[in-house]
Amino acid sequence: MEERSITSKAFWSIIVGGMLTGMGNGSVFGAAMMCMLGRGGFGNWGGIGGMAYDPSTFTGFIDWAMLVFGFAFVGILVVGLTKHDMLERANKRNEAHAGAH
Numbered sequence: 001m002e003e004r005s006i007t008s009k010a011f012w013s014i015i016v017g018g019m020l021t022g023m024g025n026g027s028v029f030g031a032a033m034m035c036m037l038g039r040g041g042f043g044n045w046g047g048i049g050g051m052a053y054d055p056s057t058f059t060g061f062i063d064w065a066m067l068v069f070g071f072a073f074v075g076i077l078v079v080g081l082t083k084h085d086m087l088e089r090a091n092k093r094n095e096a097h098a099g100a101h
Helices: 011-037 049-053 058-100
Strands: none
Touching: 011 058, 049 058
């Protein structure tokens, strides 16, 4: 029986860690944008109810940036851990093959 992949073992860690890290970076991006541009072209700050997720409002734009960064970091973790798992499995096969001779 083959061992589960690193990616499948770390499923919840990938989701939680990726979203927390990515959304944290997205909020920093939003704060930097706020410091640099102010509310600028956003006619409404959008902090109430569903408007907080409307990308045409200031808060909505930052919330969407946080979500996009979060999903991007989840993707980065999946790609990285999948590649790491492939390298680990290849290394184990090579060690087993070298030990058989």
